[in-house]
Each structure stands twice: as structure tokens, then as C-alpha cells.
Amino acid sequence: MKQKRNTREEILDVALSLFSTKGYDATSLSDISAMLGVSKAALFKHFDSKEEILFSVMKMMDEEDRNRARDMNVPEDKKSESEEDYRDINKNDFISYALSQFEYWTENKRASEYRKFLSLERLRREELRVKWEENFVSGPLSYTKDVMEALGIDGYEKKAMRLWSLMFLSYFLFDSGEDKEKLKTNLKEEFETLLEK
DSSP: OOOOOOHHHHHHHHHHHHHHHHOTTTOOHHHHHHHHTSOHHHHTTTOSSHHHHHHHHHHHHHHHHHHHHHHTTSOSSOTTTOGGGGSSOOHHHHHHHHHHHHHHHHHSHHHHHHHHHHHHHTTTOHHHHHHHHHHHSHHHHHHHHHHHHHTTOTTHHHHHHHHHHHHHHHHHHHHTTOOHHHHHHHHHHHHHHHTOO
16 A cells, blocks of 8 residues: 655655756745645645755755665764664675665655755755765765774775765766666675775
8 A cells, every 4th residue: 555645745855856956046935835736825834934845855865864774784873973883784784785875866766856956056055065065975985984994994994985986976977877787786896896805
């Protein structure tokens, strides 16, 4: 049986879709309500402002990312925040998670729109630049270093940078039309090599 979506989540998905195509500033509450087929007053039953919608989108995506990590048996937080979670991590779980992240950020509609939205808006709004770096630059690089250190990988800092550089570049290659399966195969081979002790 198909799970019924809640109105708040629908508003966030429609807003994200509009933000990723029109941009945050060019998207109005009227645009969001029109796409949903409801009045602006109906939006105000759930959110006080467009900015609250934006921050709710970011919170939703952070929660989704944490849930994905938990479901895949890898740490959700930085090592400094939950060192005990890094004691039981294994290489295969991390490789599976990294590859699933590639699929998630390129193929999942919500995640792909969010990635594109942050990539565009990071140049316009400071808080979105910070969020973009947290999700696609310093955050994943730091996380990858923590995991590789926990796995006992020699030269983990340089290897983490190489691993994350490959992942980051692959997002853009995917966006420009490169073969997804070939990218995934190449990433898996490179990850396995980089994670050798």
C-alpha cells in the first residue's frame, strides 16, 4: 500500500523543485502555492515565510542524509562527535555507502534537485555556501578522512582527498551526460584501491 505523503513534505518538495530551477530569490510563495494548487493562506498554515520553507528543506535533507548513513551501517556524525561509531566500521560498508551516495545525489529526484540548488545558490547566499560546503566539500572530505583513519589506511589524508575528488568530479560528469554505470564501476574500482591498507 502506498504511504500517504503529508502536506508539509509536499510543500517542501515543490519548493525545492522550484528553487532548483528558478532559484530561491525568483521563486515566490505564489509560485509554490500555484504549483501545489492551493492558496497562499494554505501555505501559511504550515510555514510562516519562504525562508522558513528554505530552512525546513535543509533540515529535511540533513535528516534524510543521517538516516541513510544509519541504514547503511556507517557513522552518522563526525568522529569527534561520535568516536565509538567509528570502531566497528568496515571497508565494504563504507564502499557500499559511498557508491549509494553517488546514486542518491544523482538519481534521487529530491537529492539531485537539492544538490543542484545548493550548487547554484552558494554564489548568492552565504548560508547556502556554508551548507554546500558542508554537504559537498569540507563535510564529506572530513568524514572520509575520519573513516579512512578508523580503518587504519596509510596516508589516509591524501587518499581521502583523492576519493572525495573522484566522487565530486563524478557528480558533474554524470550531470554532463557521462555513462552512469561506467562512472559507478570506475568509482568502485578506485575506492577499493584507495582503501587498501
